[in-house]
Amino acid sequence: MKLNNEEQAMLAGDFGPAVKWAMEHQLQVGRMFDAEDMVDVSQAHMMADPESLGEAGVAFTEKLAETDISVRIPTITDPRGVDLECYEPIGQTESMAELERRFIAACKRMGITMTNTCINYQTIMPPVFGDHVAFGDTGVVIYSNSVCGARSNFEGGPSALAAGLTGRTPRYGLHLNDNRSSTKRYQVAEEPKDLMDWGVLGATIGRMAGSYWEVPVIEGIEKIPNSDQLKHFGAAMASYGSVPLFHIVGITPECQKIEDVDGQALEATKVTKETIRDLRAPFSAVGSQVDVVVFAAPQLSIIEMSELSKLCSGRQRSPTTDVIVCTSAQVYADAVSMGYVNEIEAFGGRVLVGTCFYQQYAREIGEANGWTSLLSNSAKIVNILGGYGYQPSLASMEACIESAEKGIIVQ
Amino acid sequence: MKKELKCHVGIGPKVEGIALVAADNFSARYDLDRINGVFSRPQHKLYGSSYKDVILVLNTAKGGVATAWMLYEMTSRKIAPKGILFNSVNTILAQGAALAEMAMVDRFEDGDVTKIVKTGDHLIVCPDEGKVIFVE
Numbered sequence: 001m002k003l004n005n006e007e008q009a010m011l012a013g014d015f016g017p018a019v020k021w022a023m024e025h026q027l028q029v030g031r032m033f034d035a036e037d038m039v040d041v042s043q044a045h046m047m048a049d050p051e052s053l054g055e056a057g058v059a060f061t062e063k064l065a066e067t068d069i070s071v072r073i074p075t076i077t078d079p080r081g082v083d084l085e086c087y088e089p090i091g092q093t094e095s096m097a098e099l100e101r102r103f104i105a106a107c108k109r110m111g112i113t114m115t116n117t118c119i120n121y122q123t124i125m126p127p128v129f130g131d132h133v134a135f136g137d138t139g140v141v142i143y144s145n146s147v148c149g150a151r152s153n154f155e156g157g158p159s160a161l162a163a164g165l166t167g168r169t170p171r172y173g174l175h176l177n178d179n180r181s182s183t184k185r186y187q188v189a190e191e192p193k194d195l196m197d198w199g200v201l202g203a204t205i206g207r208m209a210g211s212y213w214e215v216p217v218i219e220g221i222e223k224i225p226n227s228d229q230l231k232h233f234g235a236a237m238a239s240y241g242s243v244p245l246f247h248i249v250g251i252t253p254e255c256q257k258i259e260d261v262d263g264q265a266l267e268a269t270k271v272t273k274e275t276i277r278d279l280r281a282p283f284s285a286v287g288s289q290v291d292v293v294v295f296a297a298p299q300l301s302i303i304e305m306s307e308l309s310k311l312c313s314g315r316q317r318s319p320t321t322d323v324i325v326c327t328s329a330q331v332y333a334d335a336v337s338m339g340y341v342n343e344i345e346a347f348g349g350r351v352l353v354g355t356c357f358y359q360q361y362a363r364e365i366g367e368a369n370g371w372t373s374l375l376s377n378s379a380k381i382v383n384i385l386g387g388y389g390y391q392p393s394l395a396s397m398e399a400c401i402e403s404a405e406k407g408i409i410v411q
Numbered sequence: 412m413k414k415e416l417k418c419h420v421g422i423g424p425k426v427e428g429i430a431l432v433a434a435d436n437f438s439a440r441y442d443l444d445r446i447n448g449v450f451s452r453p454q455h456k457l458y459g460s461s462y463k464d465v466i467l468v469l470n471t472a473k474g475g476v477a478t479a480w481m482l483y484e485m486t487s488r489k490i491a492p493k494g495i496l497f498n499s500v501n502t503i504l505a506q507g508a509a510l511a512e513m514a515m516v517d518r519f520e521d522g523d524v525t526k527i528v529k530t531g532d533h534l535i536v537c538p539d540e541g542k543v544i545f546v547e
Contacts, residue, residue: 025506025509025510028422028509029422029502029505029506029509031420031422032419032420032421032422032500032505033502033505047475047476047477047479047480048480049477052440052477052480052481052484053480053484054480054481054484054487054488055484055487056483056484056486056487056488057480057483057484060483060510136476137475137476138474138475138476153502154476154501154502154503155476155502155506156476156477156478156479156480156502156503156506156507157476157477157479157480158479158480158483158506158507158509158510159479159502159506173502210436210471211471211499211501212471212472212499212501212502213499213501238474238475239473239474239475240473240474241473242436242471242472242473242474242501358440359477363444383441383474384440384441384474384475386441386452386453386454387440387441387442387443387444387451387452387455388451389451
């Protein structure tokens with residue numbers, strides 16, 4: 001890879017051992033993907049929950065922080081694994097909390113801003129069209145690439161941290177124009193209605209595309225979706241297919257017409273009602289008892305919090321069904337002032353701040369609370385939690401609340 | 412039987428081990444019980460299998476970014492595969508291998524590596540040279 005003078009100095013250790021590690025890490029990754037040089041990035045977003053980090057990851061980060069290095073660009077964080085104001089009530093342990101505290105301290109020492117959110121494109125500083133960034137969390141990356149027209153690969157925690165320390169990332173993948181053209185073409189038969197529908201459609205296309213290196217272009221969406229709908233659509237697509245970029249003809253900024261993304265000659269695959277039904281089928285357990293209803297993945301926006309609070313108003317959850325809601329600190333403050341949190345808590349729900357359910361020791365909290373049967377309106381979370389010992393089901397937000405009220409999964 | 416497979420230059424050290432193969436995708440978060448070192452997702456083709464010290468041979472990545480930290484965490488406890496061969500990696504897997512110093516290669520010239528390599532094959536993986544050698 002071609003390095004400029006400053007990058008060579010970083011590699012030589014002139015900026016300290018942390019930056020040297022970061023540049024070495026980036027060169028290894030860049031070499032694997034044939035990057036020719038580096039590209040400056042304006043922001044980094046780091047995923048790093050303590051379950052993923054473990055003792056080893058936390059110790060690694062502390063060691064970097066001990067060199068008194070600071071990040072060179074705004075570097076923010078994905079949801080935490082422990083809400084330090086509310087961890088014992090959901091079955092998390094002091095050792096989990098302590099690991100979290102150590103990591104937060106190390107990040108702050110390096111100048112990292114603890115935003116703890118996977119909806120930074122709604123609440124912090126959305127990237128702009130053409131903006132090169134180094135974002136983690138697949139939902140953040142696919143939204144930023146597709147809806148904002150920014151440019152990011154999936155940057156795992158270590159690589160996002162490296163980008164924060166060097167202010168750049170290897171120029172490969174979605175930083176290059178050639179890799180942003182469509183490779184698969186899908187025609188949607190029926191437009192999604194609610195958030196769950198958008199998630200299921202995204203999941204269906206993600207599963208069909210099935211690779212990081214595929215770029216779906218989608219036709220058949222006439223009504224312009226809102227940010228929450230595209231949030232669930234993208235997060236589910238990335239979850240099922242590891243897909244980091246999609247185009248919707250006439251809607252997303254790089255694709256006003258299909259020729260803009262070279263999709264006109266691609267053979268179209270129809271996304272039928274049957275295909276969508278097939279995806280949903282494993283996540284249907286109507287009539288079964290539900291142990292926990294979860295609203296998360298991605299964290300809820302203020303609009304979702306508003307809708308949820310209206311559904312909760314004047315109702316009460318079943319004593320056998322817990323309700324967990326995950327949102328960001330930025331949204332939480334507004335949701336408190338608007339009375340949304342009160343409504344959700346009066347229903348019997350618990351609102352966690354700066355976390356996301358699947359990132360907070362999902363196996364351990366499931367065992368601690370006796371949660372096996374789980375219901376959510378997030379197509380992403382039901383895809384993840386099967387491996388954590390849950391039997392996940394999918395329903396609309398309305399049906400989730402009605403199920404929580406009755407203790408039984410309703411249609 | 413081929414003696415050697417050519418692939419793209421990869422990441423990590425040269426390693427030797429026994430293959431565990433599935434035509435399935437991979438995420439450390441979605442698919443593994445990392446405490447016990449087994450595939451824990453019931454739908455995965457390697458469900459119930461131990462991945463400790465083997466050379467995994469799989470199709471590609473799925474899901475999220477957590478695998479990047481998790482490979483490092485798994486390696487630190489020595490409950491990890493020695494290496495992973497993929498038809499196609501995503502960026503997260505490569506980044507995780509770089510931090511964990513785990514052997515990882517992809518893009519095989521002879522086609523679908525999950526069909527070429529069989530479970531139980533004895534392999535040497537050479538990421539720097541972009542090749543995998545079958546040991547008789």
